[in-house]
Amino acid sequence: MAGSTGNRRIDRIRRPEFVEGLSGLSLEDLRRRRDDCLAEREYLSFLRRLVQGRAEILRAEIARRSGRGEQGPLVERLATILSSGGQGPSRGEAVKVGIPEEEVLLARRRLERLVSDAGISDPSALDDEQLARAVDLLVAEEHEVSQTRAEVIAALDRLQDELKRRYKEDPTQVLS
Numbered sequence: 001m002a003g004s005t006g007n008r009r010i011d012r013i014r015r016p017e018f019v020e021g022l023s024g025l026s027l028e029d030l031r032r033r034r035d036d037c038l039a040e041r042e043y044l045s046f047l048r049r050l051v052q053g054r055a056e057i058l059r060a061e062i063a064r065r066s067g068r069g070e071q072g073p074l075v076e077r078l079a080t081i082l083s084s085g086g087q088g089p090s091r092g093e094a095v096k097v098g099i100p101e102e103e104v105l106l107a108r109r110r111l112e113r114l115v116s117d118a119g120i121s122d123p124s125a126l127d128d129e130q131l132a133r134a135v136d137l138l139v140a141e142e143h144e145v146s147q148t149r150a151e152v153i154a155a156l157d158r159l160q161d162e163l164k165r166r167y168k169e170d171p172t173q174v175l176s
Helices: 009-014 027-066 074-083 101-114 117-121 128-169 171-175
Strands: none
Touching: 009 027, 009 128, 027 074, 027 101, 027 128, 101 128, 128 171
């Protein structure tokens, strides 16, 4: 994935030239790249929350089976399961970019490719080995998504630094 040269937003952001020569870019191009990073960060944050939520559901099923977790139907336990790790946006920032419906669907499809949605929606249908394997897949996916998100944040930071430098030099650019 890291070596991909496609035309997806993440592929553009990962190219070294995306954050090289920033001082030579127009203010419009710099802002466009920043906006691409913000949109990709929000998409990856959403995807990561989806993956984490599914993993928590499956971990709760493992705990229930071992007698360590809350018993009862999954539907009745969902609020407790999903609120146990409830985190807000990272870096102390509010979510600023809405996620288009097509990207929500892409995130869900990506997750469904990892673990069948039937297994996620009814983990009791999985045997112990399938359940453990599904959790492992989700944990690996969360790690990959987090690494990718960190790359996007690094690019965003470089773009923001250049914008701040320009605004400091010429405050009128903030309004343009």
